[in-house]
Amino acid sequence: MKPKVLIVDDDQGHLAMLATMIKGWGYEAEKAGDGQEAVARVREKAFDALLMDVRMARLGGIEALREIKEYNPAIPVLIMTAYSSVESAKEALKAGAYDYLTKPLDFDELRITLERALDHTRLREENRALRQRMDTSSIQPNIIGRSRPMKELLDMLAMVAPTEATVLVTGESGTGKELIAKAVHAGSPRKNGPLVVVNCAALAESLLESELFGHEKGAFTGADRRREGRFQQAHKGTIFLDEIGEISQAMQAKLLRAIQEREVQRVGSDKPVSVDVRIIAATNRDLRKEVDEGRFREDLFYRLNVVTLRVPSLRERKDDVPLLAQHFLERFAKKNRKTLKGFTPQAMDALLRHDWPGNVRELENAVERAVILSLVEYVSERELPLLVAGEGSTEAQPQFALGGDRSLEDVEREAILATIDKTGGNKSETARILGVTRATLHKKLKQYGRE
Structure with a gap:
């Protein structure tokens, strides 16, 4: 876009000439x-x-300059006058003028000075945009994504985070709503205050009120001392209410009062306690539909839905699958003390074809499993779960229950022995299925006492 210049002069002929030039x-x-x-x-x-x-005539340039600078101190103002005096120049510069020109104007000087002023504005805007991008990327470095839906989300996040607005984060399970909530807190003026996370779905209704608002000693059986609730713990910071759509209507009414009044009342007490918190809520439900069907209070919905950040599903951001997969591979390879470089083309193709109903969480689990089972530098489709790799790879998919107290070596041993048994002791076929050399297979079988 062309830079916009406002020319101010009560001499209409001079004004028209400058505008044309x-x-x-x-x-x-x-x-x-x-x-x-x-x-x-x-x-x-x-x-x-x-x-x-x-x-x-009506308002002189110096007086107008002062008013303009009060409203927008960043805009460069060039003052021009037919009265070339040191005192006028000093007064204009002291009031915030960018530069001072004398009439009759030297048009070459005017053009150079104007270009310099506009460059100043352009550089300031570029620096501001750069700082904003840096702030956005430093808010939460674990947010990975270059797809258009993620760029739109991060742009919105960068605008919302520095405000005090209540934020509702929506999206399917496994999309990373908590990560977004943490990013909002990290980019806010409250970032040095506490971020208190409450999973509303994980607590029974009888415990949720005490968890959120606290309780007095003796308020109920087992309340042997007074306890501060999560709202008080989040004072001067942020409280993140995850799975807000799961709470009962009775609890919704109490939460609404806390949000409206910015005060809480401990269970067993009639004395309200003021709290200063920013509220971020998250849900995988359609709260508008829940309101229409009478399961969620409309007034609470509007209190929470000041700004909505919708986290896209993984199938909406397939361009990010390779980035996320490589990120998880590097993380789990380091955790499991393995040297892995990446995915075979067939494995990556399988990852891109899958719909990921469990979203980023499902991808993370699939990559962790593949890293554990991989015996070579590149993860193949054989190490991916059946639902991801597809039915065509069933021959290479002996299933193993991961986790528990078993070591990585135990899982690797089970994979090799299950495959050698499946092939009837055919080492060439076993090596092919596992994606290892016969020498590596021989060494492992000897270690397991099968040679």
Whole structure:
């Protein structure tokens, strides 16, 4: 877009001449007949620079400059006057003028000075945008994604995080809603305060009120001391209410009061306690539908839904699958002390074809399993779960229950022995299925006493 320059002068002939000249230099030029009109124009529209006369009938240039700088201190203002005096120059510069020009104007000097002022504006905007991008990326480095839906989400996040707005994070299970909530907190003025996470679905209704608001000693059986609730723990920080759609209507009413009044009442107490918290809630339910069907309070919905951040499902951001898969591979390879470089083309193709109903969490689990079972530098489709790799790879998919107290060596041993048994002792076929050399297979079988 062309830079916008506002020219302010009560000499209509001079004003028209300057507008024509500045347009000829490739800029947009708009006109104002005096300082009062200039102040009004700056308040209603963004300009990249101002060129303003000092002596004008209704409101002079110095007075207008002061008002404009109070409203927008960043805009460069070039002052021009027929009265070339050191005192006028000092007064203009002291009031915040970018530079000072004398009439009759030297048009070459004007063009150079205007270009310099506009470069100043452009560099400031570029620096601001760069800082914003840096702030966004430093908010939560674990948010991985270059797809369009993720860029739109992160752009929205960067705008919302620095505010005090209540945020509702929506999206399917496994999309990373908690990660987004943490990013909002990390990018807010409350980032040095606590972030308190409450999984509303994990607590029985009888415990949730005490968990959120606290209780007095003796309030119920087992309450042997007074306890602060999560709202008080989050004072001067952020409280993240995960799975907010799971709470009962009775609990919804109490939560609504806490949000409206910014105070809580411990169970067993009639004394309210003021709290200063920012609220972020998350749900995988359609709360609008829940409201329509009478399961969620409409007034609470509107209190929570000030700003919505919708986290896209993984099938909506397939472009991010390779990035996420490689990230998880590197993390789990390091955790399991393995040297892995990446995925075979067939494995990556399988990852891209899968719909990922469990979203990023399902992908993470699939990659962890593949890393554990992989015996070579590249994960193949044989190490991926059957649902991901597809039915065509069933021959290479002996299933193993991972986790528990078993070591990585135990899982590897089970994979090799199950495959050698399945092939009837055929070492060549076993090596092919496992993606290892016969020498590696021989060494492992000897170690297991099967040679």
